[in-house]
Amino acid sequence: MIEISAIISTYNRAQFLDGLFSSVLEQSIDKNRYEIVIVNNNCTDNTEEICHKFIHSHPEIKINYCIEKQQGLSYGRNRGIEESVGSIVTFLDDDAIIAPDFFETTLSFFSQHPEVNAIGGKILLKYMDKKPNWYNPFLASLLGYFNKGDKEQIFSNDYFRGSNMSFRREIFHTLGGFNTSLGRVGKNLMGNEEKELFYRFKSKGEEMWYVPSTVVYHLVPIERTYSSFVKKQAIGTGASQRQHAVIQGRTSFVISVISELMKWGASFILAFYYFLTFRFAVAIMLIRFRWWVSKGMLSR
Numbered sequence: 001m002i003e004i005s006a007i008i009s010t011y012n013r014a015q016f017l018d019g020l021f022s023s024v025l026e027q028s029i030d031k032n033r034y035e036i037v038i039v040n041n042n043c044t045d046n047t048e049e050i051c052h053k054f055i056h057s058h059p060e061i062k063i064n065y066c067i068e069k070q071q072g073l074s075y076g077r078n079r080g081i082e083e084s085v086g087s088i089v090t091f092l093d094d095d096a097i098i099a100p101d102f103f104e105t106t107l108s109f110f111s112q113h114p115e116v117n118a119i120g121g122k123i124l125l126k127y128m129d130k131k132p133n134w135y136n137p138f139l140a141s142l143l144g145y146f147n148k149g150d151k152e153q154i155f156s157n158d159y160f161r162g163s164n165m166s167f168r169r170e171i172f173h174t175l176g177g178f179n180t181s182l183g184r185v186g187k188n189l190m191g192n193e194e195k196e197l198f199y200r201f202k203s204k205g206e207e208m209w210y211v212p213s214t215v216v217y218h219l220v221p222i223e224r225t226y227s228s229f230v231k232k233q234a235i236g237t238g239a240s241q242r243q244h245a246v247i248q249g250r251t252s253f254v255i256s257v258i259s260e261l262m263k264w265g266a267s268f269i270l271a272f273y274y275f276l277t278f279r280f281a282v283a284i285m286l287i288r289f290r291w292w293v294s295k296g297m298l299s300r
Contacts, residue, residue, distance in 0.1 A: 002035045002062060004103050005084035005169070009039040009068070009076025010094040011184075014047045016219060021054050023097035025061075028104045035062040037083050041076040042069065072185040074178035074193045081172050090166035092216075096144075097126070099215040106166050109152075109211050117171040117206055118198075120160020121214030122147050132225035134285035138270060142230060142289070144218030148210050155208045159198035164216040175204055182243060184236075192240035230285070231292050238296020260297060264290055 006024060010017065024036060038051050055063045068079040077091060088110055092098065099105075109119060123146040135143075146161045182193040201208065223229055241260075245253040267290040274283035 002033065002086045004034045004088040004090060004107055004166075005037055005080075005086035006034060006090055006092050006103075007037045007039065007077060007080030007084060008092045008094055009041055009073055009080055010043065010047055011041040011073070011076070012043050012045045012047065013094040014043070014045045014050050016095040017047065017050050017054075019097050019219070020092060020094060023100075023102075024092075025058070026100045027098075028101045029107070031061050033107075034103055035064060035084070035086060037064045037080045038066070039076040039080045039083070040065070040067045041073070042067070042071055070180070072180060074180045074182060078177040078180070081169065081177055084169060087169055088166060089169045089172075091162065093144075093163045093218065095219045095221075096123075096163050097217045097219070099217070102214055102216065105211070105213040109209070109214070110166075110168065113209070115207070116209055117168045118160070118201060118208040119166050119211045119214070120146075120155065120208070121164040121166075121210070121216065122212045123161055123163045123216050123218050125220050126217040127220045129220075129222035129225075133281040134225075136270075136274070136279075136282045136286070139285065139289060142233060143220050143224060148212070150212045152212065153210050155198070155202075155210055158210075159195055160208065160210070162194045163218050164214060165194065166214070171201070171206070175201055175206075182240060192237075192243065227285070227288070230289060234289050234292035235296035235299070238293040239299055240296075241293075242297045242299075256297070260294060264294070 008020065024034075027034065040047055040051065051065055055065060064083050066079065066083055068076050070079075080091070081089060088107060090103075090106055106119070106121075110116065123144055125140070125143055125145050141161075144161075144163055146164070148158065177197075178193045179196050182196055198208065241256055242253070245256040267286050271283040271286045274280070274286070
């Protein structure tokens with residue numbers, strides 16, 4: 001019986017799919033306990049060829065392959081939910097790999113905590129080239145890093161990240177899926193769909209947990225460390241924050257502006273520290289990143 005559905009919504013990331021598929025094949029649970037739902041979100045590369053090759057090579061695994069014509073990660077994820085059959089659904093990024101016990105630890109937590117409907121886990125980085133010279137803990141999330149430590153805990157002032165989040169499928173039937181006005185569409189780097197989902201669920205009384213034993217490794221290709229990519233991602237982050245705040249209402253927008261001003265103050269303090277310790281690349285990127293986020297927030 002299918003217990004967990006792994007949903008992969010993909011757009012033009014064919015070069016990473018073999019790594020993700022291999023990590024799924026290495027899972028510690030029996031293959032008849034999980035399924036893979038691949039949602040091709042109008043890919044123009046050889047994604048379809050790679051997926052069909054994988055499907056034909058592994059008839060022992062239940063694989064559901066479909067094409068979602070509505071462009072956008074939120075559309076793709078929602079389609080994956082519709083296509084899935086497992087009581088637990090987990091969303092896998094097409095540029096990530098999962099730990100060998102990922103499915104096992106995810107199922108185990110939900111089994112032991114029947115009152116919990118949503119969890120998020122640890123996301124570590126796997127560099128495909130080298131760590132950028134601007135890297136620092138305050139900008140690590142730009143590369144997909146998320147780590148709240150090794151203790152299970154309820155999310156309170158934070159929320160799960162898209163590279164590692166799992167749910168009881170029924171929660172989407174009662175509280176709805178991902179907001180399709182938010183999230184990445186094609187090549188843009190908008191986001192905040194996970195944040196909106198989290199706080200919508202939280203407002204309905206859901207208790208969501210951070211489960212560090214569920215580990216995902218996010219791949220970092222060299223081009224993701226270039227300032228041109230960081231700029232695009234930062235502007236997308238700012239625009240997403242504005243859009244999310246507008247959805248929530250005027251008060252939320254004012255709070256987001258105040259929060260951004262506070263982050264500017266913290267950025268200046270951190271940049272000054274890194275300048276004093278001769279880590280100029282880090283200091284410069286901190287200020288540039290903040291500027292790009294603010295630019296995204298002020299754009300329409």
